[in-house]
Amino acid sequence: MTTLTTEADAPGPDRPGDGDAFLSVRDLYVHFATEDGTVKAVDGLSFDVARGRTLGIVGESGSGKSVTNLAVLGLHNPRSTEVAGEILLDGQQLIGAREKTLETLRGNKMAMIFQDPLTALSPYYTVGRQIAEPFRKHTGASKREARLRAIEMLDKVGIPHPQSRVDDYPHQFSGGMRQRAMIAMALVCDPDLLIADEPTTALDVTVQAQILDLLKDLQQEFGSAIVFITHDLGVIADIADDILVMYSGRAVERGAVREVLRAPQHPYTWGLLTSMPRLTGDVGEELSPIHGTPPSLLAPPPGCPFHPRCAFTDEVAGDRSCHRDRPAPPAGRGAACHLTAEQKHTFFTEQIKPRLS
Amino acid sequence: MLRFLLRRSLGALVILLVISAVTFFLFYAVPxxxxxxxxxxxxxxxxxxxxxxxxxxxxxxxxxxxxxxxxxxxxxxxxxxxxxxxxFGYSFATQDPVWQTILDRFPTTVSLTLGGAVVFLVVGLGAGMIAAWKRGTVVDKVFSSASLVLSSMQIYFVGPLVLALVVYQLDLLDQPKYVPLTEDPAGWFLGLLIPWLVVQIIFTANYTRLSRSSLIEQLQEDHVRTARAKGMSGRFVFFRYAWRGSLIPIVTIFGVDLGSLFGGAMITEWTFSLPGLGTLAVDSVRNTDLPMVMGVMLFAATFIILFNILVDAAYAFIDPRVRLS
Incomplete structure (x- = not known):
């Protein structure tokens, strides 16, 4: 769920209030100290996810998607990273929590699926052992019980012959099977929060669809909250309930999936949508990328971080506010943009929508 | 595994043949x-x-x-x-049979190598692990700079220095000498103590640096992060996941080091006047002693090749992705 305070004009499905959020991130800042200065990887981000819901986080590389979620798990190196704000997991504050506390939550109450299943699984231990490890740690199960559990999980994620594959090493698995094993590993303790960091990016399209179906099925069964990170809007449309679009470490647009994809309000989201190739389009048709490059996180542009790449800055009333003022982050359905609601609607329906159909 | 060893042994024979021919003909190129x-x-x-x-x-x-x-x-x-x-014939210089001379000299070299290797492996890996575990802290900086300084040292510099201090100045030990272990274990130990420590100082520093950098590299691997994300403790992840992977470069270098040390630690033996294979090799070259040069050369080469095969076999135990056949 992505609600802070529901805007009056926000339509959409009924939203649970703050109290129902299982994961609640408030004003999150993640800054890295580097030799060149401070990298503001996440710069004031808030969102909520409720049990049984899926939040899709979209954005370019370097927009802060992965950093945010590594911060939720507390996996940043504390020596070079400054994390501020609030991360509440089921009401428990995770920022500043003791490492021991985080260890009992990781893999247990919150789990993560990583992008590249080849490098994210250890080559030195069997798949079964890697799945059984967190189960033994968090439940105190015996070696035998944990092994049976690993077989059960492999079966659940659709690995054939789990009794024998449990003793295989990751390199003996195909890419899709490795990602399934990774999911089995993340779900072995029935986590209430599952963070999937581009889990399908390294896979081919048919396997990708299978993995998405698997995640949906498992969510139905376990009722977990899922945070799904991707840069693929097609995947988001398939799996997410809500969308958070990130740019330069901030939220630029949020809302229910249908709202954001049908009537996006932020020029950056428009850019993402129009840059997708269309199956129905002419083969010779040129793709229209978003011009420019993602902003430097060391010295982000003043004002709206998207303004150097935005085609609509001249339309904003007032004296160069895009260059001067940082737009307020969207609360509930909305976009962080200086354009008025009417302008957003007009520009989208007149200029953007025709290019999408 | 058996097929692998068989194939590699055949390959080793070919290599030894080439080495013998090259050494033999090169010898006659010397005027x-x-x-x-x-x-x-x-x-x-x-x-x-x-x-x-x-x-x-x-x-x-x-x-x-x-x-x-x-x-x-x-x-x-x-x-x-x-x-x-x-x-291998008789020595031109001493008329002694070459093979018997090598066998007589070998125990000295083995004692020197094994005694030193045990210490430098244990201490070096240990120090490297501590430095990697505490990376970025004062401990790490002290260990790293100390190992950099020590690994830049040379045995022929540190050796005489230690001798001057321990033997001549403080009179704690006698001049290093080789006494067979079977004759006098205490004498064997005390006689080789200084060479061991000096070899160890330099090698330990190298292994500290190697094990530290290799561990730090492993700690940045994705699968180490995954293990942390599963809730495994920092210590568990360090020893189970990172350490295992860090062993591969260490085993590689250790095999090469041990192989060449078994062939004779020339500088060390020379520095401490120990009658091992290293001094034998140096003497035989100085004396234009063809049979002895050939004998020592092939003996040393055999060990280097042997340890190379052992290293490759060890990979299979460390990394299941390595298939030997």
Whole structure:
């Protein structure tokens, strides 16, 4: 769920209030100290996810998607990273929590699926052992019980012959099977929060669809909250309930999936949508990328971080506010943009929508 | 595994054959005549011819090489007497049988190598692990800079320094010497203590640096992060996940080091006047002593190749992705 305070004009499905959020991130800042200065990887981000819901986080590389979620798990190196704000997991504050506390939550109450299943699984231990490890740690199960559990999980994620594959090493698995094993590993303790960091990016399209179906099925069964990170809007449309679009470490647009994809309000989201190739389009048709490059996180542009790449800055009333003022982050359905609601609607329906159909 | 060892052993034989040929023919490229050296100042052409014949260097070089190689496998007869296989002939300089000399010298080298290796492996890996575990802290900085300084040291510098201090200044120990372990274990230990420590100082520093950098590299691997994300403790992840992967470069270097040390630690043995294979190799080259050069060379090469095979076999135990066949 992505609600802070529901805007009056926000339509959409009924939203649970703050109290129902299982994961609640408030004003999150993640800054890295580097030799060149401070990298503001996440710069004031808030969102909520409720049990049984899926939040899709979209954005370019370097927009802060992965950093945010590594911060939720507390996996940043504390020596070079400054994390501020609030991360509440089921009401428990995770920022500043003791490492021991985080260890009992990781893999247990919150789990993560990583992008590249080849490098994210250890080559030195069997798949079964890697799945059984967190189960033994968090439940105190015996070696035998944990092994049976690993077989059960492999079966659940659709690995054939789990009794024998449990003793295989990751390199003996195909890419899709490795990602399934990774999911089995993340779900072995029935986590209430599952963070999937581009889990399908390294896979081919048919396997990708299978993995998405698997995640949906498992969510139905376990009722977990899922945070799904991707840069693929097609995947988001398939799996997410809500969308958070990130740019330069901030939220630029949020809302229910249908709202954001049908009537996006932020020029950056428009850019993402129009840059997708269309199956129905002419083969010779040129793709229209978003011009420019993602902003430097060391010295982000003043004002709206998207303004150097935005085609609509001249339309904003007032004296160069895009260059001067940082737009307020969207609360509930909305976009962080200086354009008025009417302008957003007009520009989208007149200029953007025709290019999408 | 058996097929792997068999195939590698055959390969090793080929390599040794090439090494023997190269060494043999290179020896004759050196413009020094061993017969002239043996003949002395008042040498007549007749005496020289006799010496040449006795040394077996009156024949064409390829024929000599053939006799030499046959001797290794089948034994040979010399003016000094019969020489059973493996026969490397008799030393030009001392007239001693080469093979027996090598066998006599080998225990010194083995004692020096194994004693040093145990210490430098344990201490070096340990220090590297502590530095990697505490990376970025004062401990790490002290360990890293100390190991950088120590690994830049040379045995022929540190050795005499330690000798001057421990033996001559403080009179704590006697001059290093080799006493067979079977004769006098305490004497063996005390006699080799200084060489061990000096070898160890330099090698330990190298292994500290190697194990630290290799561990830090492993700690940045994705699968280490995954293990952390599963809730495994920092210590568990460090020892189970990162350490395992860090072993591969260490085993590689350790195999090379051990192999070449078994062939004779020339500088160390020379520095402490220990009668091992290293001093034997240096002496034989200085004396233009062909049979001894060949013997020591092939003996040392065998160990280097042997440890290379062992390292490759060890990979299979460390990394299941390595398949030996």
């Amino acid at each position: 020094r005549d061993p017969a002239m050296l043996a003949c002395g100042k008042n040498c007549t052409p007749d005496a020289l011819a006799v010496i040449r014949k006795n040394m077996g260097i009156d024949e064409p070089v390829p024929v000599q090489y053939w006799h030499f190689m046959v001797g290794i496998f089948a034994g040979r007869d010399f003016a000094q007497g019969a020489c059973p296989a493996p026969c």
